[in-house]
Amino acid sequence: MQSVIDIQWWQLAVFSLTLLIPFYINFHYQLGFAKDALVGLGRMTLQLIMIGLYLEFLFQLNNLWVNLSWLVIMVAVGTSAIVSKTNLPLKTLFTPVAMSLAAGLFPLLAILATAVIKPDPYYHAQYAIPLAGMLLGNSLTSNIVCLQSFFSSLKERWPEYQAALSLGASPIEATRPFVQNALQHALAPMLATMATTGLVTIPGMMTGQILGGASPMVAIKYQLMIMIAIFVMMSIATTLCLYLVIRRTLSSEGRPQVAVA
Known part of the structure; x- marks a missing residue:
């Protein structure tokens, strides 16, 4: 079995360009979720990075x-x-x-x-x-x-x-x-x-x-x-x-x- 393959940040950033698809659908059909989606994506990214850093610390501390x-x-x-x-x-x-x-x-x-x-x-x-x-x-x-x-x-x-x-x-x-x-x-x-x-x-x-x-x-x-x-x-x-x-x-x-x- 292969060990886990790391994903580079630049690869993740390039893949994030696929978000243009739902945003185009939102624009075309005037769905009105662009602001909520941007806020949600921003919060999700920040929260996941913060919890990732914290969990690494938590795993090492293990108290x-x-x-x-x-x-x-x-x-x-x-x-x-x-x-x-x-x-x-x-x-x-x-x-x-x-x-x-x-x-x-x-x-x-x-x-x-x-x-x-x-x-x-x-x-x-x-x-x-x-x-x-x-x-x-x-x-x-x-x-x-x-x-x-x-x-x-x-x-x-x-x-x-x-x-x-x-x-x-x-x-x-x-x-x-x-x-x-x-x-x-x-x-x-x-x-x-x-x-x-x-x-x-x-x-x-x-x-x-x-x-x-x-x-x-x-x-x-x-x-x-x-x-x-x-x-x-x-x-x-x-x-x-x-x-x-x-x-x-x-x-x-x-x-x-x-x-x-």
Whole structure:
């Protein structure tokens, strides 16, 4: 197997000229995304370079408490991103969303580090940080979809919710149909991805390892591991997030504590 082939910065700059194609499409059809695309590309480039430099330092330092602190920061930033997309108060939902992400992330990372991959030391940043990034990244999307779907359904079917309360249902019982709908919407993309992985798509982690010179069978085992971990974390995080958010946004009598209807 070949070792990883480095890409020169000038080669990357030349390849970036392909961006002229989407910008021409934007100009031709007057789509209006040029400014957002430029800002997004600029931020992405700066952020990736900064995180690349930081991760090189982090991998060399490889300190348990520094690694743990970085994971906590990742959870906090991810929580803020989720809540901001729901248009609900950050102060109200930060704690329940952060708890749900942490409850899904840290136990899974511990299992992977101590029982599956077993790096030396077990908190090795080269494994802990990228794995946490993949788990959190996928869980962000599922939690955003889950919360948006839940509150949208609750708003549209508010009389149904009130009717269930009037018949003696608790808020948890009255919101069960909305929870079911939200979880189905949140997990559906991942279920579709699992069903087509290997046949239609070759996932990023597997592709990266193969390009880095790893054996395809080793890459497959890592990909299976991360796909299972992502699905488990998404299931834990979305379910716990909805439960905690419902407890925080609805009183024991079922009255909304924030504007949900």
